[in-house]
Structures are given as structure tokens and as C-alpha cells.
Amino acid sequence: MTVADQLRVLIVEDSSDDADLLAHELKRGGYEVESQRVDTEEGMALALERNIWDLIICDYSMPHFNAMAALVLLRGSGLDIPVIVVSGAVGEDVVVETMRAGARDYILKDSLMRLVPAVKRELLQAQARRKEAERERLISFLFELSHDFFCIAGFDGYFKTLNPQWSKVLGWSETELTTKPFIEFVHPEDREKTNDMCKSLAARKDAMAFENRYLCKDGSLRLFLWNATPLVSERLYFASAHDITDISRSHEAVLQGERRFRELLEETHLFSVMLDxxxxxxxxxxxxxxxxxxxxxxxxxxxxxxxxxxxxARQSVSDMFHGKIRAGEMPSYFENEIQTRSGARRLVIWNNVILRDEAGKITGTASIGEDITERKEYEKVLHGKMLEIEKLNKFMTGRELRIIELKKEVDNLLKAGGLPPKYKV
Incomplete structure (x- = not known):
């Protein structure tokens, strides 16, 4: 038994027999189950507060609680725990309503053979969601704490996202900065240059560096040294500005900006590399x-x-690089394998930009890479599992429909014999 086979399940069910049956089905599927049964809102709230759960299995309707209320309670807690509703036969509208409310699957109690495949699928998806949330949290942490000015702006001329440094230094509120065209915050003498730079940036795919002055709310000015790159498909600019107001606009300012940029790259968990x-x-x-x-x-x-x-791969990637450098272009995204000192291979997806000097001459490239070796393996496993689940679902759906037809035939025969129907389907 591995850690991955251990499963902590909160069972929201008024019948202890049904709860035991669910736990037994999971154990038959290979899980070492640690479970707790609750059947009230208070009991579920307390269980969520006191313990960490991998999964919630919930009956649709109970004397003092129901699945819809349980889903509302879970949403309010802010926890990302997959919920599978296991209940008796209900109408299609109930199933749709439950899934829209946040349930990950709806399984009939007389079809528990679907439970373990559904659990495996949802645990894999929950793990993927947690990894993505952690990645976004780290990026957001860096974004919020930086002393430089980070922003995402649209081709429409408005800021979309700003880090707190903007309001802290310039004095404008985030609402003020995002509800007016950003050019209005640029010094009038620098607006034409800034507009020209934005147009040029939107027409190309590599990073550009430039300077301009921004107006503070108190009337003072701040001089910014910008690095910006476009995401043409989304009609967005991604940019960072370093405040060089108190530094002479000399080669030393450029070097210091480069050092700060490299220090930032040293601290990130992503791969960073620059080539000439x-x-x-x-x-x-x-x-x-x-x-x-x-x-x-x-x-x-x-x-x-x-x-x-x-x-x-060495020759083909080298030929591609030198050909693109000569043409003055570089793929924004590129995926290839690299090798470690030991000869092991790692699959990396790169985000690339061309670097230019102040005269516009190409000096090399800068790339940020994410190691996706484990993610590719996970996606391969997940795809296989999803195909398996799809096959099982097709088989089980046909079987369940045939059961319904047989029940209807039994009811019709009972009615023909003057007896009350047994199944009422």
C-alpha cells in the first residue's frame, strides 16, 4: 500500500449501512480508507474545520441535510475538495442541477461499480488543480512584492493589471489608473514617443526597452526604464518598469537594470538562460x-x-536558432528536451524573446523555461485513464438503460394482470 492509495473520505450520509457500503467499495478498489460520516450541516462544517479530506461522497437527500446545501457549505469554506453525489434514482434535471452546483459526478447507488473509476479521475484532476494554484500563488507573490512596476496592458490603451508599486509611488488609486487610457499618465512630451513604441511593439514579437516619464498625483515626475513584450494573440502587453528617477540615464543605469533583472531570474524556480x-x-x-x-x-x-x-537534437535545434537569429525572429514558445550532466533528459517548454541594444541591433536571446517532464507523464497517464473511464461509462450507460426498460416491462405486465406496479419508472 502506497501513500497514493490512502484515501481520507468525508461521507455525508444519514444511513450508516450505506456509508459502510461506500467505504467497502473503495477498499475493493484498492484504497486504504479513513472515513467519517456526517448527516447535518453542523457536522460537515466541523469535519471540514478539523480534518483534511481528499474526497467528499454525499447523498442527495437526507432528513436534515442535502447535497445542494453541502455544496454551498464547501464553496463557502474555500476548500477544493471533489464531491461525488451517490444517491437513488432521480430525474435528469436533478443531476444537471447538482453538477452545475459543483458536484464532480453523480452515481446511482445501484451502480457503485462506477464509483472507483470516478474517484481515481477526480483525485488526479484535484492534484493538477492544486499544482496550478500553487504555481499561480508563487507568481502572484513575486508580482505583489516587487519594487519594480509590473503591468499587463491592452492594445486598447488601458491597464488591465498592476502591482501595488504603481499606487504606492505614483499616488493614483488602482481604479484611477485602470479607468483612463494609460497614455494620460505619461508626460505630454513623451506621449508621442510612447504611442509609437506601443504600435511598434504590437507589430513584432520580441521584447523592447525604452524610457518615458510618468505623472504622479502630486505633480512630480518619475522616469521609468521599460522592458515590454506583446502577446499578440490576446492583444496584450506584458511589461515591467524600473524607476530610474534618482539614477543618471547613463550606461550605469542600464547595467543596474540588467543586474536587477538577472537577480530576479536567479530567484525564480523556472529555468532562465541568455545566449549571444x-x-x-x-x-x-x-x-x-x-x-x-x-x-x-x-x-x-x-x-x-x-x-x-x-x-x-543538437544539430536541428542549433540550425533553427541561427536561422531565426539571422532573420531577426524567434519562436515565442518552443518545446524541446535538454540533457543533464548524468545524461538524463528533461522536457522543457521555453518562452523566448530577442534581445536588442539601444540601436536596435540583435545581441542575443533570453528564455524562460518550465520543466514539464512530470506534467507530460501525468497527462499521458490521465489521458489513458480518461479513455478507460469513457469506455466504462459507455458500457454502464447502456446497461442502466436496459435495466430501466426491463423495469418498465415488469410494471406493464403487472398492470395487465391487475396488479400494482413494482418499480414505477
Whole structure:
């Protein structure tokens, strides 16, 4: 028995016999079950507060509680726990209403063979949701704490999302900043330049750096050094600005901005790497080195393709890189395998931008990569499980329909014989 086979189940059911039957079915499916039965709103609320649950199995209707109220209570708790409703025969409208309220599946009590496949599916999906929520939480944490100015702006000229630094430094509220065109907060002398830069950025796919001045609510000005990149498919700009008001607009300011950018990349759990136009590594962060097992001095100045690419992919990826650099373009997203010092392979999806100097000359590329090796394996397993579930569902649906037809035939025969119907379907 593994940790993955252990299952903590909250059973919302007024019948202890039915609760035991559910626990028995899960054990037959290979789970080591730890369960608690409740049948009131107070009991469920207390159980959610005191314990951590992997799954909730709920009867639709009980004397003092019901599935709809249980789903409302769970939503109010903010917990992400899959709920499977197991109940007697009900109308299709009830099933639809329950699923819309948040139930992950609805299983009839006389069809418990569907329970274990449904549980396996929902546990896999819940695990995926938790990983994605944690990733978003870490990104949000970085976004909120940064002393630089991060924003997402639309091609329509309005800010969509801003980190707290904007209001803290400029003095404008978030509502003020997002309900007016952002160009109105730019110094009048810099507006034409800023509009031209936005148009140019929307027409290309690589990052651009520029400076402009923003108006504070108290009438003062702040000088921003921007790095921005477009997401053309969504008609959005992703940008960060460093306040260089108190720093001379000299080469030292550019170097300091680059150092801050590299420090930020060092702290992220994603892979970060910069290459020059020949494909030599000029920067790589700790996350990449830690995962691959290389020392920094082993890779800086060396060919990215010779060090990190497997033999069977090295030439094709190298040819693609040099061809794109010559053409002045680079795929925004690219997926390929890299190899570690030990020869193990990791599948990485990269977000790439071309780097340019102040004169617009290409100096190399910057890439952020996410290791999706485990996620791909998970997706492969999940796909297989979903296909298996779909086959089972088709089989069980046909069987359940045939049972309903047989019950109707029995009722008709009873009526023909002058006897009351037994099933009333």
C-alpha cells in the first residue's frame, strides 16, 4: 500500500449501512480508507474545520441535510475538495442541477461499480488543480512584492493589471489608473514617443526597452526604464518598469537594470538562460544549474547546444536558432528536451524573446523555461485513464438503460394482470 492509495473520505450520509457500503467499495478498489460520516450541516462544517479530506461522497437527500446545501457549505469554506453525489434514482434535471452546483459526478447507488473509476479521475484532476494554484500563488507573490512596476496592458490603451508599486509611488488609486487610457499618465512630451513604441511593439514579437516619464498625483515626475513584450494573440502587453528617477540615464543605469533583472531570474524556480547571437551562454540561473547538475563555470561562454542538447537534437535545434537569429525572429514558445550532466533528459517548454541594444541591433536571446517532464507523464497517464473511464461509462450507460426498460416491462405486465406496479419508472 502506497501513500497514493490512502484515501481520507468525508461521507455525508444519514444511513450508516450505506456509508459502510461506500467505504467497502473503495477498499475493493484498492484504497486504504479513513472515513467519517456526517448527516447535518453542523457536522460537515466541523469535519471540514478539523480534518483534511481528499474526497467528499454525499447523498442527495437526507432528513436534515442535502447535497445542494453541502455544496454551498464547501464553496463557502474555500476548500477544493471533489464531491461525488451517490444517491437513488432521480430525474435528469436533478443531476444537471447538482453538477452545475459543483458536484464532480453523480452515481446511482445501484451502480457503485462506477464509483472507483470516478474517484481515481477526480483525485488526479484535484492534484493538477492544486499544482496550478500553487504555481499561480508563487507568481502572484513575486508580482505583489516587487519594487519594480509590473503591468499587463491592452492594445486598447488601458491597464488591465498592476502591482501595488504603481499606487504606492505614483499616488493614483488602482481604479484611477485602470479607468483612463494609460497614455494620460505619461508626460505630454513623451506621449508621442510612447504611442509609437506601443504600435511598434504590437507589430513584432520580441521584447523592447525604452524610457518615458510618468505623472504622479502630486505633480512630480518619475522616469521609468521599460522592458515590454506583446502577446499578440490576446492583444496584450506584458511589461515591467524600473524607476530610474534618482539614477543618471547613463550606461550605469542600464547595467543596474540588467543586474536587477538577472537577480530576479536567479530567484525564480523556472529555468532562465541568455545566449549571444552565436548560441553561447551568457547567463543561466541556479534553477537550471541545480536541475542539470552543471557548475556555472562549466557553461558560461560555452555553446548551449553542445552542453545541454542531446546528440539526436543538437544539430536541428542549433540550425533553427541561427536561422531565426539571422532573420531577426524567434519562436515565442518552443518545446524541446535538454540533457543533464548524468545524461538524463528533461522536457522543457521555453518562452523566448530577442534581445536588442539601444540601436536596435540583435545581441542575443533570453528564455524562460518550465520543466514539464512530470506534467507530460501525468497527462499521458490521465489521458489513458480518461479513455478507460469513457469506455466504462459507455458500457454502464447502456446497461442502466436496459435495466430501466426491463423495469418498465415488469410494471406493464403487472398492470395487465391487475396488479400494482413494482418499480414505477
Amino acid at each position: 547571437i552565436e548560441g553561447r551562454v551568457t547567463f543561466c540561473n541556479y534553477a537550471l544549474l541545480n536541475k542539470t547538475g552543471f557548475m556555472r563555470e562549466e557553461v558560461i561562454g560555452k555553446s548551449w547546444f553542445d552542453v545541454f542538447l542531446p546528440d539526436d
